[in-house]
Amino acid sequence: MIKNRLKRRYLFEKIFRFMGLSAVVTALAMLAILFLTIISNGYSAFKQTYIRLTVTLDEEVIDPDGARNPDTLSSANYSGIVKKTLRKIFPDVKSRRDKRELYSLVSQGASFQLRDIIMDNPDIIGETVTIWVPADDDIDMLFKGYIKRSTPENERRVSDKKIAWIDVLLNEGAIKKRFNSTFFTSGDSREPELAGIYGALKGSIYTMIVTLLLSFPLGVATAVYLEEFAPVNRFTDIIEVNINNLAAVPSIVFGLLGLTIFLSFFGLPRSAPVVGGLVLTLMTLPTVIIASRAALKSVPPSIREAALGVGASKMQSVLHHVLPLAMPGMLTGTIIGMARALGETAPLLMIGMVAFIVDIPKGFFDPSTVLPVQIYLWADSPERAFLERTSATIIVLLAFLIIMNALAVVLRKKFERRW
Amino acid sequence: MNPNFDDIGETIGAPLLENGSAKINCNDVNVFYDDKHAIRKVSVDIGKNEVTAFIGPSGCGKSTFLRCINRMNDTITSCRVTGEVNIDNINIYNNELDVVLLRARVGMVFQKPNPFPKSIYENVAYGPKIHGLAQNKAELDEIVYTSLEKAGLLEEVKDRINQPGTGLSGGQQQRLCIARAIAVHPEVILMDEPCSALDPIATAKIEELIDELKQNYTIIIVTHSMQQAARVSQRTAFFHLGYLVECDDTKRIFTTPDHKLTQDYITGRYG
Ligand SMILES: Nc1ncnc2c1ncn2[C@@H]1O[C@H](COP(=O)(O)OP(=O)(O)OP(=O)(O)O)[C@@H](O)[C@H]1O
Ligand SMILES: [Mg+2]
Numbered sequence: 001m002i003k004n005r006l007k008r009r010y011l012f013e014k015i016f017r018f019m020g021l022s023a024v025v026t027a028l029a030m031l032a033i034l035f036l037t038i039i040s041n042g043y044s045a046f047k048q049t050y051i052r053l054t055v056t057l058d059e060e061v062i063d064p065d066g067a068r069n070p071d072t073l074s075s076a077n078y079s080g081i082v083k084k085t086l087r088k089i090f091p092d093v094k095s096r097r098d099k100r101e102l103y104s105l106v107s108q109g110a111s112f113q114l115r116d117i118i119m120d121n122p123d124i125i126g127e128t129v130t131i132w133v134p135a136d137d138d139i140d141m142l143f144k145g146y147i148k149r150s151t152p153e154n155e156r157r158v159s160d161k162k163i164a165w166i167d168v169l170l171n172e173g174a175i176k177k178r179f180n181s182t183f184f185t186s187g188d189s190r191e192p193e194l195a196g197i198y199g200a201l202k203g204s205i206y207t208m209i210v211t212l213l214l215s216f217p218l219g220v221a222t223a224v225y226l227e228e229f230a231p232v233n234r235f236t237d238i239i240e241v242n243i244n245n246l247a248a249v250p251s252i253v254f255g256l257l258g259l260t261i262f263l264s265f266f267g268l269p270r271s272a273p274v275v276g277g278l279v280l281t282l283m284t285l286p287t288v289i290i291a292s293r294a295a296l297k298s299v300p301p302s303i304r305e306a307a308l309g310v311g312a313s314k315m316q317s318v319l320h321h322v323l324p325l326a327m328p329g330m331l332t333g334t335i336i337g338m339a340r341a342l343g344e345t346a347p348l349l350m351i352g353m354v355a356f357i358v359d360i361p362k363g364f365f366d367p368s369t370v371l372p373v374q375i376y377l378w379a380d381s382p383e384r385a386f387l388e389r390t391s392a393t394i395i396v397l398l399a400f401l402i403i404m405n406a407l408a409v410v411l412r413k414k415f416e417r418r419w
Numbered sequence: 420m421n422p423n424f425d426d427i428g429e430t431i432g433a434p435l436l437e438n439g440s441a442k443i444n445c446n447d448v449n450v451f452y453d454d455k456h457a458i459r460k461v462s463v464d465i466g467k468n469e470v471t472a473f474i475g476p477s478g479c480g481k482s483t484f485l486r487c488i489n490r491m492n493d494t495i496t497s498c499r500v501t502g503e504v505n506i507d508n509i510n511i512y513n514n515e516l517d518v519v520l521l522r523a524r525v526g527m528v529f530q531k532p533n534p535f536p537k538s539i540y541e542n543v544a545y546g547p548k549i550h551g552l553a554q555n556k557a558e559l560d561e562i563v564y565t566s567l568e569k570a571g572l573l574e575e576v577k578d579r580i581n582q583p584g585t586g587l588s589g590g591q592q593q594r595l596c597i598a599r600a601i602a603v604h605p606e607v608i609l610m611d612e613p614c615s616a617l618d619p620i621a622t623a624k625i626e627e628l629i630d631e632l633k634q635n636y637t638i639i640i641v642t643h644s645m646q647q648a649a650r651v652s653q654r655t656a657f658f659h660l661g662y663l664v665e666c667d668d669t670k671r672i673f674t675t676p677d678h679k680l681t682q683d684y685i686t687g688r689y690g
Contacts, residue, residue, distance in 0.1 A: 310549075310603055
């Protein structure tokens with residue numbers, strides 16, 4: 001009898017273990033597929049096709065009066081110089097239409113690049129320099145194999161003529177893929193080859209700083225008050241229920257709240273990381289509070305009694321003994337909340353962080369966007385080149401997340417005492 | 420059904436001491452947990468510099484009564500105390516009294532050893548630190564070492580004083596808790612079944628320690644061991660269902676108890 005049942009009990013255990021294992025394996029496989037797709041779509045964006053130009057910095061064009069006046073220098077006709085350089089490489093291109101097509105080989109960024117070189121060092125005027133300028137995004141896509149030479153010309157974004165020119169450049173070694181530093185150093189742009197995530201990355205960092213600085217201390221203090229000091233009555237019961245409810249509120253609602261309170265009522269600037277941080281704080285606080293309370297609850301009461309027993313005040317027993325023991329759990333809760341906040345898009349759309357912003361934010365009040373919103377913006381773009389940048393941004397976002405988590409694990413280890 | 424239940428009324432024996440020799444005087448103490456009446460009209464004196472043992476069946480209110488003496492019951496929200504507990508003729512339940520100061524004067528050792536998850540040194544140093552008993556590191560060291568010495572632990576831990584207190588054995592941990600309690604120089608030490616988690620050797624050590632400590636401190640010990648009560652205490656109080664049934668010299672309680680309940684309990688006929 002017992003033996004029979006024993007068999008069944010073991011069988012049940014076996015089935016359960018098998019199901020658990022297969023669930024874990026499936027989840028891991030999905031995760032691996034996700035990572036593989038993102039990485040295989042995105043890694044090519046870390047390289048960019050550049051074209052070598054040997055530019056003569058003609059003083060006649062750049063600085064006719066020779067005064068080296070910064071205003072003159074910055075408004076000179078650099079795109080004319082770039083065009084001239086291209087015409088020199090392909091002297092037999094004559095018709096207007098062909099010329100226009102020729103000019104579109106290189107990115108508009110080439111002339112900005114020239115200007116920056118001159119502004120940095122005006123002494124160089126009159127000399128001939130060799131620079132690598134980004135190629136147009138269509139050329140880049142052709143180079144990376146996303147636009148195929150085998151497709152018929154009328155369906156291809158790059159004409160046969162352009163391909164011929166590129167082959168010439170290729171033979172001279174004047175076109176090649178290099179590390180795409182633009183992606184990490186510039187803000188958004190309408191031109192994929194000039195677009196970067198630096199603005200969004202800084203926006204994310206500023207927003208996260210605000211969120212962390214507000215939600216961690218506020219959340220921990222609230223949890224400590226509710227758990228250790230507040231009397232147990234109807235009022236605190238209501239607070240507790242509502243905090244739990246807040247944790248389940250859709251995030252876009254917090255965006256609307258931020259729009260009315262922070263923007264309309266307090267008149268804080270639109271699209272600013274400080275407002276984003278405030279909104280995300282509202283969203284993160286309940287998570288932090290709930291996790292912190294659970295951490296406080298798990299501290300054995302005997303520790304509190306021990307502290308009170310030697311004459312510590314309530315505050316001392318909490319600060320000296322309970323809080324340090326609860327800290328690892330509180331940090332875990334904060335990480336979970338922050339990770340969610342880092343990936344949040346919807347509430348930030350409501351407060352205008354979705355705007356097209358080229359400038360890199362310099363502080364908490366500058367208009368900016370954040371990484372997930374940047375992903376959302378680029379994912380919408382028709383250009384193929386933005387597609388790979390979308391995946392590349394996801395990689396950066398994931399890296400950001402991993403770094404943040406690693407940091408938190410280190411912190412937690414520091415607080416966690418094994419005795 | 421307990422046949423002698425109706426007999427319990429006034430405490431018999433000698434609950435009150437002659438004038439002057441009482442450190443603590445409890446007067447008509449009642450304790451309620453919400454509606455539950457856990458301590459009923461207990462009046463008793465605790466003698467200065469002697470050991471008083473609280474005995475009685477489980478759930479009779481020994482711990483509850485003990486925790487009234489340093490107002491540890493304040494931490495339980497449902498708990499309500501009425502009556503007077505006078506220490507040196509001052510009612511500790513009056514409004515002006517500072518609970519933190521009271522707990523510095525009335526130390527407590529708990530049933531389960533509960534050292535802080537910190538080093539041995541910090542465990543003992545914590546009390547003196549928060550009360551500002553030491554001006555400098557040397558004085559603090561002095562307090563820590565003498566407390567450990569008095570608790571009979573110094574020999575065993577002196578070369579690992581900076582290691583975690585939770586790494587000690589159960590008996591050592593309990594003596595560490597005693598050292599922690601005496602480091603703040605209390606006048607009274609309350610011990611709630613300090614030996615219940617310990618083996619006979621560790622128990623013997625702590626009993627020895629209690630015997631020494633009574634020269635300087637007033638000690639109350641809750642115990643389930645009749646032998647222990649008989650060995651360490653001068654006076655014994657027997658509780659039953661929240662009543663203090665009998666209180667007298669330990670010798671008399673264990674030889675000629677007046678109440679039948681007491682007799683049944685100490686002879687083991689009542690569990
Ligand atoms: N926090 C509490 N809330 C409600 N009732 C309590 C609480 N603590 C104790 N009681 C009740 O008060 C009565 C006395 O409990 P107490 O802990 O003082 O008994 P005790 O004599 O110390 O028992 P033991 O020998 O088992 O430790 C018991 O009936 C118990 O159920
Ligand atoms: Mg007890």
